[in-house]
Amino acid sequence: MQVERLTRHYNEIRAVDEISFMLLRGQVLGFLGPNGAGKSTTMRMLAGILAPDAGHIFINGFDLLDKPVQAKRALGYLPEQPPLYRDMTVEEQLYYSAHLHGLNRITSRQAVADVKERCGLASVSSRLIDHLSKGYQQRVGIAQAVLHDPAVLVLDEPTAGLDPLQSHAIRGLIRELGQDRGVILSSHRLSEVQAICTHVQIMRSGQLVYTSPLADLEQQRQSTRLRIGLKTPPPLVRLAQLPGVERVEALGEGRFRLHHAVGSAPYQILVEQASAEHWGLWELTPEQASLEQVFIELILELETVA
């Protein structure tokens, strides 16, 4: 899937402003951003539900605007609110969706049976959707999106409303699906993105402000801080003088935070000095920034730049 200079206005507001990106098979792209950043608008445009004001979307080489039918054949979409008919049973809904996506009698039977098992819906297949819990409805929505084996999956907050066990299962499913197709998902939960995605993209006020493989983000969150505890601490200056240490913060009760450059933690020197000068070292922990911190830092950083 390729997206070029996608733009969409709501009245005078630019909800999505010339964003471009690419999604390849085998990638799971996590879409992050504060509320109202334009994530859902983008997702809806990718699914062909909203028409963009400008820009192009190519799915499997087909332009979504020029050849919508061919493009949509390769697309599975789960909106924020799963599009389910409450007066249908799970099985009817899945068959209807299968037929809508051009599956015939035989292939749809296979696909429905397959997806019911994958999404754990076998036990509820003849119940009315109206009578299902939110979690199960969400699962039916996901099942519906993956039913026709699309090359591109667009999932808007796929695990919203699920309990931890269910979201764990769904994450596993998405990761598995992402191995041989492109998946793009939006989420509020950073831990989720961290767990499933291979790539991350951050949006803010309609603009794409950050795109990179998740591994790069991991790099950024490599530790640059050490927390130490000393029984008989030396003066602060002494610690600051240690080679490799850039800055020292006293945290009280014999604890200190040492800031150092990426990849050059002064473990050895610290331990040697501590034993030579009898500082009584009792704690030595690298402090790792969580993805959340990195995310907040990124957003804040961008805000100060803007």
Next chain:
Amino acid sequence: MITVIAARELRRLLLSPLAWALLAMIQGLLAWIFLLLVDDFRELQGRLASLDNAPGVTDLVAAPLLRVAAWVLLLLIPLLTMRLFSEERRTRTLDLLFSAPVTMTEIVLGKYLGILVFLLMTVALIALMPLSLALGAALDPGKLLAGILGLSLLVAAASAAGLYLSVLTTQPAVAALTTMGLLLALWMVDAASTVPGTTGDLLGYLSLRRHYDTFLLGLFDSADFIYYLLFNATFLSLAIRRLDDLRLRD
């Protein structure tokens, strides 16, 4: 694709109590009127026999019945069409259709076809009443057929209009009311056709009733047939345009 959507729409209607209640009401009401008409006819029969070229049972029972049927259906069709799109918009299930590989035309035609099949079944049930007279009286099959064709065309036109108005709003009740208003206005607009000049002619031409009446007389005028086709085509294409617009505005 059209048939998939149509089948689903029909199924949904047949599963809803609303459709069955309407069907029961239509049948009950018309059966009563049918009975009254047959009774009147029986009383008149003696006097009619002495007339030359007297109106037959088709003119005195079937045609009035179909006229009333048209009225009843025009009032009730809005209740069936109101949910077509407005409910899907409200519950956001339209997203499924929009993200599926189907065109707007297929969506609209599918829904239209689904409701049409249901309504044609209703028309067939209504037609059974005058047809049952064939057991004991001489029917004029040509006249009856023309009348039934007229009713079917009218019903199709009303569904097309209802479908279009259902795309315009997210509230089924609003869709039903506006459809009812539009259909009644179009039904009665020829009352104003006494206005001299082209305005009067135009208003008369627009009227649903005037075109229906020729069918009831047993006439098949291609002008009336084309009127109904145009009526359908207009509202269906408006609905398609409008649905496409939803993706731009929403």
